[in-house]
Amino acid sequence: MANSSATRPFRVAIIGSGPAGVYAADILTKSQEVAGGDVHVSIDIFESQPAPYGLIRYGVAPDHPRIKGIVNALHKVLDRGDIRFFGNVTYGRDLHLSDLRSCYDAVIFATGATKDAVLDIPGIDLEGSYGGADFVSWYDGHPDVPREWPLRAKEIAVIGNGNVALDVARVLSKHAEDMLVTEIPDNVYAGLKESPVTDVHIFGRRGPAQVKFTPLELRELSHSRDVDIVLYEEDFDFDEASDVAIKSNNQVKIMVNTLTNWLAEDHDETRVPASRRLHLHFLHTPVEIMGTDGHVSGIRFERNELDGTGNVRGTGELVDYQVQAVYRAVGYLGSELPEVDFDARRGVVPNDGGRVVDSSGTQVPGLYATGWIKRGPVGLIGSTKGDALETIGCLLEDRLTLPEAPRPGEDAIVQLLESRGVDYTTWEGWNKLDAHEKELGANYVPEPGIDVTRERVKVVDRQQMVDLSR
Numbered sequence: 001m002a003n004s005s006a007t008r009p010f011r012v013a014i015i016g017s018g019p020a021g022v023y024a025a026d027i028l029t030k031s032q033e034v035a036g037g038d039v040h041v042s043i044d045i046f047e048s049q050p051a052p053y054g055l056i057r058y059g060v061a062p063d064h065p066r067i068k069g070i071v072n073a074l075h076k077v078l079d080r081g082d083i084r085f086f087g088n089v090t091y092g093r094d095l096h097l098s099d100l101r102s103c104y105d106a107v108i109f110a111t112g113a114t115k116d117a118v119l120d121i122p123g124i125d126l127e128g129s130y131g132g133a134d135f136v137s138w139y140d141g142h143p144d145v146p147r148e149w150p151l152r153a154k155e156i157a158v159i160g161n162g163n164v165a166l167d168v169a170r171v172l173s174k175h176a177e178d179m180l181v182t183e184i185p186d187n188v189y190a191g192l193k194e195s196p197v198t199d200v201h202i203f204g205r206r207g208p209a210q211v212k213f214t215p216l217e218l219r220e221l222s223h224s225r226d227v228d229i230v231l232y233e234e235d236f237d238f239d240e241a242s243d244v245a246i247k248s249n250n251q252v253k254i255m256v257n258t259l260t261n262w263l264a265e266d267h268d269e270t271r272v273p274a275s276r277r278l279h280l281h282f283l284h285t286p287v288e289i290m291g292t293d294g295h296v297s298g299i300r301f302e303r304n305e306l307d308g309t310g311n312v313r314g315t316g317e318l319v320d321y322q323v324q325a326v327y328r329a330v331g332y333l334g335s336e337l338p339e340v341d342f343d344a345r346r347g348v349v350p351n352d353g354g355r356v357v358d359s360s361g362t363q364v365p366g367l368y369a370t371g372w373i374k375r376g377p378v379g380l381i382g383s384t385k386g387d388a389l390e391t392i393g394c395l396l397e398d399r400l401t402l403p404e405a406p407r408p409g410e411d412a413i414v415q416l417l418e419s420r421g422v423d424y425t426t427w428e429g430w431n432k433l434d435a436h437e438k439e440l441g442a443n444y445v446p447e448p449g450i451d452v453t454r455e456r457v458k459v460v461d462r463q464q465m466v467d468l469s470r
Contacts, residue, residue: 012106014110023384045086051087052078062183089417096339103407104408110369113347114334117328121287124289126296128150129325156323157327173224173227175224185460200276203301207235208242208260211282230279237306239309285301286299296324299321303319340356366403374391
């Protein structure tokens with residue numbers, strides 16, 4: 001059963017077209033074994049959405065200038081022509097594991113993590129309590145979320161001190177017209193324009209030296225027009241571990257200096273107040289979301305203090321804030337994949353260095369994982385590349401011992417999808433949709449009094465995306 005055939009390519013399916021999946025494909029094609037001619041590969045990438053790029057298209061705030069660079073890098077890989085793209089194909093619905101095993105010698109799961117991690121406190125299910133990941137999907141125009149979002153709150157709490165929390169808070173507090181330079185869909189602009197928000201509060205459990213966001217994310221908060229950043233002296237506590245981190249970690253030093261400078265500027269009484277405020281709170285642990293008639297009306301926290309190690313302990317002091325909406329951004333969680341064992345606590349596919357294992361820890365031949373579904377939702381793009389390198393290394397080590405696919409021809413998967421009536425999209429189709437979105441941006445006519453040039457306007461309806469890809 002060893003896969004040692006020299007008469008056909010080694011067939012690999014990758015489930016997910018975000019950075020994890022595309023990097024895995026790129027690393028495999030550029031590996032020494034493939035580049036040297038010892039192994040010939042044929043790679044197909046499958047994506048549940050009609051468009052590629054995964055979390056880069058549907059999970060990153062549209063006002064990040066660095067997104068374009070990442071998209072350009074992924075585009076170059078997929079545009080080479082040696083990797084096929086099948087969009088609008090959902091694993092577990094349109095294709096099953098037996099289908100993939102029939103057509104491919106190896107399958108790599110790169111499905112990422114798209115669900116909100118659980119925050120188990122009283123009141124979390126009240127109306128007005130939302131998952132940050134769901135809100136991100138809305139403002140990024142994900143085809144599978146409702147087109148409307150209830151933006152009725154004047155005062156909002158965002159729980160979390162990571163990059164997603166800052167993204168959510170920044171988008172909530174920005175004026176809608178300032179988002180028009182991005183690719184946000186028309187329905188998102190309309191929703192943000194009607195928002196009555198005046199105050200957005202970000203709450204972190206630990207101190208300023210322990211935050212999980214990056215300097216770039218932090219600095220972007222200060223770029224919002226007509227939005228004041230408000231900080232509180234009682235939140236600026238530094239223990240021995242904080243001092244060590246500030247002295248030894250340049251990133252921590254930059255962020256602490258930025259925050260302390262903002263704190264000083266906050267007391268400048270000559271400054272004209274903005275119409276909106278973004279409050280940064282530290283040393284707060286959420287205890288309860290309070291409600292009135294089933295709706296969020298406030299949130300209660302316990303104040304913390306640093307314990308000398310950079311961790312915190314509760315002080316017993318409770319403090320309440322009047323808010324009408326709460327967004328939890330305490331992390332992402334991967335989703336279970338059909339026919340594959342799953343670690344529900346960590347939200348990952350169990351694996352050993354990228355080799356998928358079953359509930360007993362035994363390797364499942366031919367199945368691999370990379371990215372967040374492999375290691376959990378931590379780390380940035382650099383970590384994703386490292387993940388892919390490890391996984392592809394394991395795949396290449398195993399290739400001669402893997403069971404051969406009985407239907408390895410490249411037409412087999414196309415025939416299967418078409419026999420099931422799957423309305424799949426292709427890379428050529430994405431280029432058509434991409435051009436259409438750019439055309440929408442070029443032809444955009446802003447409202448009177450707004451001077452803006454738009455590079456693209458994102459299409460959000462799934463069927464329209466498929467039709468435009470034809």
